[in-house]
Amino acid sequence: MEFSSKLLENAVYEMSQLPGIGKRTALRLVLHLLKQPEDQTSKLSVALDTVRKDIKFCANCHNISDVDICEICASPKRDRTLVCVVEDIRDVMAIENTSQYRGLYHVLGGKISPMEGIGPHDLTISSLIKKAKEGEIKELIFALSSTMEGDTTNFYIFKQLDGLDINTSTIARGIAVGDELEYADEVTLGRSILNRIPFEGSLKAN
Amino acid sequence: MEFSSKLLENAVYEMSQLPGIGKRTALRLVLHLLKQPEDQTSKLSVALDTVRKDIKFCANCHNISDVDICEICASPKRDRTLVCVVEDIRDVMAIENTSQYRGLYHVLGGKISPMEGIGPHDLTISSLIKKAKEGEIKELIFALSSTMEGDTTNFYIFKQLDGLDINTSTIARGIAVGDELEYADEVTLGRSILNRIPFEGSLKAN
Structure with a gap:
């Protein structure tokens, strides 16, 4: 041009x-x-x-925030024993939109990706482990995308938690609400069958 | 959000x-x-x-330019009797890319569009008519897009040229080079037949 x-x-x-x-x-x-x-x-x-x-980042969860401690971390209504590990602010916004989550977040700022030169030290993993060692957290929910990088990051954090009394969980993968089974990919459909939940439990969610 | x-x-x-x-x-x-x-x-x-x-605009052709008179208008190699009327700088760049045109341009800055509230006075039409009256221009080539707005603008300018000794032409519409006839729309194919050119003339273009 x-x-x-x-x-x-x-x-x-x-x-x-x-x-x-x-x-x-x-x-x-x-x-x-x-x-x-x-x-x-x-x-x-x-x-x-x-x-x-x-731009500032919350000193506790590393989410983008105009103040030192973001609104979510500062709220007394939030369950401080529950922390959801996400990649960036968009994930926080998406989960907040559901109004289904009352815990705190931890924003990693990315995923471990040797291909892009992103190692554990480029993310806020050490700050998460430090928080975990302080003992307030009872459960960590991994909500990274289910790619190789996401799984690697989950596993890296999981290994670092060794010896700490913290439950870990990962968000459910399965057929989206309203989706037709015949159009679902095999991996998702396979996982949704392996990780089926009790029918009574599924009623609670609605 | x-x-x-x-x-x-x-x-x-x-x-x-x-x-x-x-x-x-x-x-x-x-x-x-x-x-x-x-x-x-x-x-x-x-x-x-x-x-x-x-940002500055060339005082002659109204194209975007860093100097008062743009490179094209200032070039002694250009045919000053031939002026191509276009909508904006992108059209100038597209035509320049072909290396087939040695005349000058006139950039209107848009098309007459009552729907968008753009009238003749929002464009550089009066400056074009003024240039035309000065007598140097022998041919005006309309190269606006062939939409209702483009046709209206062409016709408006054409009427303003009444009484002046200036040839007007419009760029050829037809099947793109390399395109298959069966996939062409009827209007384009129809026009390309109506406006067919002598076979010998078509050889010159290559």
Whole structure:
């Protein structure tokens, strides 16, 4: 792509550094901004700059937060003996949306992935183990995605908990509510049969 | 979506104002920036701010340009009697890519669209008519998209040229090079038959 303006070329280049945004899309976005009031661009750039510079993480669960201890960790209504281990803030938001969980979270900030050069020390695992050793936690729920990286991370944490009196569990994998069996993949369907639950127990969930 | 941070919420909101970027994508993009060095975010925000504030348009063709008269309009190699009317810079880039065109451009900045509240006076039509009246232009090529808005704009400009000694033409619509006839839509195929060209003439183009 040959540009008639260096300024434009530079803006398109920086925009196209974002994941999933190619050069063409970047150009479309920048041209859109050029057609809008100047105000909109400055609002966007200030918002991005501010979030990047002033972002804070909760000292307890490492979730993104504007205060030192996030709302969830600070709430007296939450069960502090139950901690759900998740990858990032999107998982926290998804679980909070269900209104089914009253424990705390621990945000790892990613998964162990040697391919991407992410080791245990790039995540907040040591802080989780430290919390676990303090003795308040009774159950850890692993809610990482069920990929090789997720399973590796779960197992790494599980090994570190050795000797501590903490129950571990993982969220149930199975057929989604409302899904047809015939369209389910074999692994999921197989697991959902192996990990079947008592019928009476299933009634409670609703 | 409920956010644990106002800063994050604000950045996601501003990002989601861009066309084709929903809240979820915006969140993904902002979280990506948070994982990258601070530098990347500031480069992006500075580039956007700069392009929005310092953007200039060529005084002749209204294309985006860093200088008063753009490279194409300033080039002595270009045929100044031939002007191609396009919608925006992307069309100029697309036509330049073909290396088949040696005339100048005129960038309208959009199409007449009453639905979107865009009238002739929001575009650079009066500047085109002024140039046309100066007498240097011998042929105007309409290269707007063939939609109702594009056709309306073409016709509006055509009427304004009344009484001037200027040829007008429109780019050929037809079956794309390499396309199979059986998959072409009827309108395009129909037009390509009506507007067939002498076989000898078609040999020149290659």
